Amino acid sequence: MKIEMNINGRKRIFDIRPDELLADTLRRHDYTSVRKGCDTTSCGVCTILIDDEPVPSCAYLTVRAEGKKITTVEGIAEEAERLAGCFGDEGADQCGFCNPGIALSVHALKLSAKAPTEENIRHYLVGHLCRCSGYQSQVKAIRRYLGDTT
Amino acid sequence: MKFTNYHRAQSLEDAHKTLQKDKSNTIVGGGLWLKLSRREVDTAVDLAGLDLDLIETTDKTIRIGAMTTLTQIEESDTLRQIASGILVEAVSEIMGRQLRNVATLGGSIIGRYGFSDCITPLLALDARLDFHERGIVSLQDFLTEKGKVDDILKAVVIDKTKAKGYFKKVKKTAHDFPILNVAVVKSEDGTRIAIGSRPAVATLAQAAMDHLAAATTIDKKTITQAARIAKESLKYSTNHRAGAEYRAHLAEVYTRRGLMEVNGLED
Numbered sequence: 415m416k417i418e419m420n421i422n423g424r425k426r427i428f429d430i431r432p433d434e435l436l437a438d439t440l441r442r443h444d445y446t447s448v449r450k451g452c453d454t455t456s457c458g459v460c461t462i463l464i465d466d467e468p469v470p471s472c473a474y475l476t477v478r479a480e481g482k483k484i485t486t487v488e489g490i491a492e493e494a495e496r497l498a499g500c501f502g503d504e505g506a507d508q509c510g511f512c513n514p515g516i517a518l519s520v521h522a523l524k525l526s527a528k529a530p531t532e533e534n535i536r537h538y539l540v541g542h543l544c545r546c547s548g549y550q551s552q553v554k555a556i557r558r559y560l561g562d563t564t
Numbered sequence: 565m566k567f568t569n570y571h572r573a574q575s576l577e578d579a580h581k582t583l584q585k586d587k588s589n590t591i592v593g594g595g596l597w598l599k600l601s602r603r604e605v606d607t608a609v610d611l612a613g614l615d616l617d618l619i620e621t622t623d624k625t626i627r628i629g630a631m632t633t634l635t636q637i638e639e640s641d642t643l644r645q646i647a648s649g650i651l652v653e654a655v656s657e658i659m660g661r662q663l664r665n666v667a668t669l670g671g672s673i674i675g676r677y678g679f680s681d682c683i684t685p686l687l688a689l690d691a692r693l694d695f696h697e698r699g700i701v702s703l704q705d706f707l708t709e710k711g712k713v714d715d716i717l718k719a720v721v722i723d724k725t726k727a728k729g730y731f732k733k734v735k736k737t738a739h740d741f742p743i744l745n746v747a748v749v750k751s752e753d754g755t756r757i758a759i760g761s762r763p764a765v766a767t768l769a770q771a772a773m774d775h776l777a778a779a780t781t782i783d784k785k786t787i788t789q790a791a792r793i794a795k796e797s798l799k800y801s802t803n804h805r806a807g808a809e810y811r812a813h814l815a816e817v818y819t820r821r822g823l824m825e826v827n828g829l830e831d
């Protein structure tokens with residue numbers, strides 16, 4: 415079946431299977447920043463934004479994305495780079511596998527909350543596992559990033 | 565789950581008809597739990613677009629559509645005001661924002677999941693389920709039934725009555741399933757105590773509730789007795805998350821704390 419969606423500001427039409435999941439569709443079309451980790455909606459690395467809200471693309475039916483606005487980290491490249499700078503400054507980075515998903519959630523948080531507190535940030539990011547750095551330095555980096563840009 | 569055909573229902577009647585066409589046909593809520601199953605299905609029936617994702621209020625009740633996401637519940641000012649916002653609190657502790665943006669209330673109830681953090685507060689709130697074919701069924705009755713549900717859940721209905729509520733999810737990490745959860749609601753009609761993830765699905769601590777209903781005054785002593793009864797009258801089991809004895813202990817402690825809180829008492 416054919417489906418149309420807007421990915422990072424560009425209209426795309428894909429031929430998909432009815433039971434296809436969005437992470438697979440996106441990766442097949444070279445949006446490789448969308449990672450597959452646990453494949454059970456537990457780890458957060460497959461996070462993308464649909465209409466500016468984070469969703470786990472590993473479990474989201476592609477057919478449901480018809481007509482929706484999809485954002486992958488390629489679509490927020492400048493912001494992601496600024497966030498990466500803050501991660502570097504705070505020593506919040508090692509392998510980087512979880513970073514695209516986290517960058518998208520941070521972007522969504524920024525769009526939805528005016529001045530998120532540390533508690534808001536921690537609550538919003540519960541769905542992102544990071545096995546390298548621990549979470550303290552990430553939260554510091556995100557606070558610095560949000561402080562710098564909002 | 566694998567399926568051959570996808571059908572976006574045009575109406576509830578259409579969804580129901582399609583569901584009946586083949587034994588394997590399945591309703592999709594958020595699809596997150598279904599994704600984990602190995603089922604092979606002929607047609608997946610999508611309820612999106614049928615306005616089942618609304619939280620509506622009448623004079624006396626609140627009706628939460630089956631396709632309402634956990635995020636919508638978490639952000640509902642209406643639900644925040646019901647029984648100290650226990651449903652909102654319970655939902656906001658489920659996994660991360662991504663999951664809550666997709667998981668639906670209907671999908672969270674139909675499976676009668678033992679670990680459910682939605683069912684426990686809803687049972688304490690005496691929720692009713694509104695099905696397409698069967699009509700209204702109390703959540704309490706639904707939980708005692710077994711087998712596949714061939715009907716479509718339209719909405720969950722709760723009362724707007726003034727009540728105080730308490731909810732506790734015991735878990736090992738921010739991201740984990742519950743080891744045990746407890747919900748207590750005190751309204752004009754009395755006190756309801758629900759205990760879930762024992763690890764069996766939530767049930768009312770009926771004997772403890774009866775003890776409170778029979779008491780002439782509710783004080784520390786009656787509360788301590790009721791909490792002990794909640795521990796002793798329900799069955800707790802062991803799984804990879806926790807032992808039966810530990811669960812029973814938690815049930816007593818948090819039932820007591822919940823009862824103290826809804827009665828405005830302090831230790």
Ligand SMILES: Cc1cc2nc3c(=O)[nH]c(=O)nc-3n(C[C@H](O)[C@H](O)[C@H](O)COP(=O)(O)OP(=O)(O)OC[C@H]3O[C@@H](n4cnc5c(N)ncnc54)[C@H](O)[C@@H]3O)c2cc1C
Pocket residue numbers: 454455456590591592593594595596597598599611630631657658659666667668669670671672673674675679680681682713715716717718739740741742
């Ligand atoms: C990794 C992970 C961790 C989780 N952790 C927790 C937790 O800690 N606490 C907790 O409470 N929950 C937890 N959940 C469960 C989650 O909150 C949802 O309850 C679950 O995903 C089901 O919701 P869904 O909308 O995805 O349902 P689906 O997967 O779409 O459906 C589940 C079942 O319900 C049926 N169904 C759905 N809607 C209807 C309807 N309207 N009428 C009739 N049948 C219907 C489907 O056919 C299917 O059989 C977790 C889930 C996952 C994947």
